[in-house]
Amino acid sequence: MxxxxxxxxxxxxxxxxxxxxxxxxxxxxxxxxxxxxxxxxxxxxxxxxxxxxxxxxxxxxxxxxxxxxxxxxxxxxxxxxRFDKVADSQISFEEKLARSDISVRHIREIHRDAKKLLILVHNQPDPDAIASAMALRTLLRRNKKTATIGYLGERISRPENVAMVELMDIDLQVISHEDIKNFDSIALVDVQPSYFRGEIIGIDSVIDHHPITPECDAKFTEISSEEGATATIMTRLLRAAQVEISAKLSTALLYGIKTDTMILNRGADLDDLEAFTYLYNQADLGLLRKIESKTLYSEEIKHYGQALSKHWINDGIIFMNLGRIEKEHLISQVADMGMKVGGVKWSIAFGIVSGSHLVMSVRNSGSVRSAGRLLFELFDEIGSAGGHRSYAKAVIPMNEVKDLIGRTSRKSIEQWIDRVFRTATAQKV
Ligand SMILES: [Mn+2]
Known part of the structure; x- marks a missing residue:
């Protein structure tokens, strides 16, 4: 009426x-x-x-x-x-897509003649990078044979990422610097040229959501740090080009947005929400649940068990030693777990990775000193250290540890870390 x-x-x-x-x-x-x-x-x-x-x-x-x-x-x-406003916002969204369609024509033109295209992501491919690379391949109307999705790092080990690649049957390839010569066109996704410190030449396009860095010269760039994930940018480009997004690709992109924005909690904007809603309707949610549930391997539970059963708490700090391990991400997972313990203000998990480096993961409740700054002050001179307010990491070569404390027995490392952190966290901000 x-x-x-x-x-x-x-x-x-x-x-x-x-x-x-x-x-x-x-x-x-x-x-x-x-x-x-x-x-x-x-x-x-x-x-x-x-x-x-x-x-x-x-x-x-x-x-x-x-x-x-x-x-x-x-x-x-x-x-x-205001009905005119409703129509107005719809039109401005369509305008945005139409503008993106111009970008799509441009990037297609740039890679058009490439016989072998490399879609390169950063050395530790995460769901956002993998999904965005798949999306670019679809956008450029290419397949496994005409476009390789690759990275220069080691085999991926995070269980969710492995599950994504395996369950979705994604052909993600480890490539070497040598291999790069075999490609006649390179597209970067979820990363910018400066990341590779000038080691990769002939980059034709860059699509990324990190803040723009200098030396980002490519024939085509779509860099927008407002978006919480590169997958959001890719979703916009695919929709602009009116490309059908398959259930598999929707699932991958949705997972990319979810993980990069911590389920829209971190750095997400309206575009992320919009893309999220759009993809959610066509994604395979059962498959997504399967991927997300794979966060642990059975052999890893042993490390967990050991670290947890031998934990100790001093001055509101929980310490957990994982001993010698191969998979670094276990340390941060255990550190996360430590914060769940009642009364704990700081959680420190550490272990010796590949026999060569002492890796520490630090978490705190947020109302104390910045974890990133604390680690930086403590260890920057002997290793690499830093991070955010409530989560941070330090990596120290074992020979530095030996120089500093004389020996590298389990007991001496534990005593040293206990002392260092109790002193440092007791200091006033
Ligand atoms: Mn990303």
């Missing part, structure tokens, strides 16, 4: 939703028969009294007032909507 005069365009929007009743006078509203799925009132008639009697006459019909510049007033029974 429409009460009052309305724009023809607005009326046409509602025409296909059912039968319209158009009334010129508000009083006519009270002698209508039937059930109304929506009542739209021109703001001219939106007095409190009128809306209240409308509501009591039609208790099951939602009431919307087409407002001009009026704000919604408290105590009013209806919702105020």
């Amino acid at each position: 429409f009460i009052g005069e309305f724009d023809i365009l607005l009326m046409s929007l509602f025409k296909n939703r059912g039968q319209l009743t158009e009334l010129d006078f508000p009083d006519d509203a009270f002698n209508q028969k039937g059930v109304f799925t929506l009542i739209v009132v021109n703001s001219k008639f939106s007095s409190k009294e009128f809306l209240a009697s409308l509501a009591s006459n039609y208790p099951t019909s939602p009431i919307v007032v087409s407002a001009d510049d009026e704000q919604r007033q408290d105590g009013y029974i209806a919702r105020y909507v």
Whole structure:
């Protein structure tokens, strides 16, 4: 039911939703028969009294007032909507896609003649990087044979990432610097040229969501740090090009956005939300659950068990030693777990990785000194150390540890770490 005069365009929007009743006078509203799925009132008639009697006459019909510049007033029974704004935001979204479509034509042009294209991600491929690389391959209308998705690091080991690659059957390849010569075009995804310290030449395109760095010259760049994930940018480009996004690709992109934004908690913006909602509708959620549940391997539980059973707590700090291990990510997982213990303000997990480096992962409750700064001050001179306020990491070569404390027995390392952290966390900020 429409009460009052309305724009023809607005009326046409509602025409296909059912039968319209158009009334010129508000009083006519009270002698209508039937059930109304929506009542739209021109703001001219939106007095409190009128809306209240409308509501009591039609208790099951939602009431919307087409407002001009009026704000919604408290105590009013209806919702105020500026219909022109609704249309406006839809148009500006379409405008954004249309602009992105120009970008798509550009990047397609740049890689068009390449016989062998390399889509290169950073050395530790995460779901966002992997999904975005797959998306670019689809966007460029290429397949496994005509575009390789590769990285220069070691075999991926994080269980979720391994599960993603295996369960989704993704052909992610480890490549060497030598191999790079075999490609006649290179696209970077989720990373920028400066990351490779000038070691890779001939980069034709860059798509990334990290803050732009100098020396980012490529024929095509789409770098936007407002987005929480490169997968969000890729989703926009695919939609702009009106490419159908398969269930598999939707799942991968959704997972990329989820992990890079910590389920839309960290650095996510409206575009991430928009992409998330869009992908969610066409993703294989069962498959996604399967991937996400694979966070542990059976042989890893032993390390966990040992570290947890031998933990000790001093001055609100929980210490957990994983001993000698191969998989570094276990240390940060155990550190996360330490924060769940009641009364704990700091969680320190550490272990010797590949026999060559002492790796420490530090977490705190946030209301204490910055973890990143603390590690930096303590260990920057003998290793690499730093991170965020509440989570940080230090990596120290074992020979430095030996120089510093004389020996590298389990006991001496534990005593040293205990002493260092108790002293450092006791200091005033
Ligand atoms: Mn990313």
